[in-house]
Amino acid sequence: MAKKKNIIPAERIASQIYLIRGQSVMLDFDLADLYGVKTKRLNEQVTRNLDRFPEDFMFRLSSEELENLRSQIATSSWGGRRTAPRAFTELGVSMLSSVLRSDRAVQINISIMRTFVKLRQMLASNEDLARKIHEHDHHISRLYEELDKLLMPPNPPQKNPIGFKVVKKDKK
DSSP: OOOOOOSSOHHHHHTTEEEETTEEEEEHHHHHHHHTSOHHHHHHHHHHTGGGOOTTTEEEOOHHHHHHHHHHTTOSOOSSOSSOOEEEEHHHHHHHHHHSOSHHHHHHHHHHHHHHHHHHHHHHHHHHHHHHHHHHHHHHHHHHHHHHHHHSOOOOOOOOOSSOOOOOOOOO
């Protein structure tokens, strides 16, 4: 069976994944754009099915998070929205395919899930690499310490100086 190509490039999806509250999330307006629907329609489907989106699947951004996000992506407006965007975790994005019932939604979800997996693999690889570099640096610094010891001239034993030694006697 041939592997199907993602219909959306992974780089585009990855650029729309943000780290908020310590979780990788995608925002409702980005997801709506990927699915080819209006943000309002996506949110209507979510609202009709709120029982499928517990807090670990989806949450609304706080005003502080919204301001941080605006400064990160250098935009000044969200197009007149009255509510803060919804942020969907990987689980929430997965659940969206059950409420957005189209072939495109299924294909987009597959692409998004693959991107989340790739990002997790890259993160794990980077953490492993960082650990290996730290261990390597430790070994290198120990090597330099040992080399410094070897390059230091040995301390010759103290010899008595040649010549006369004047000893002063106290007068009492």
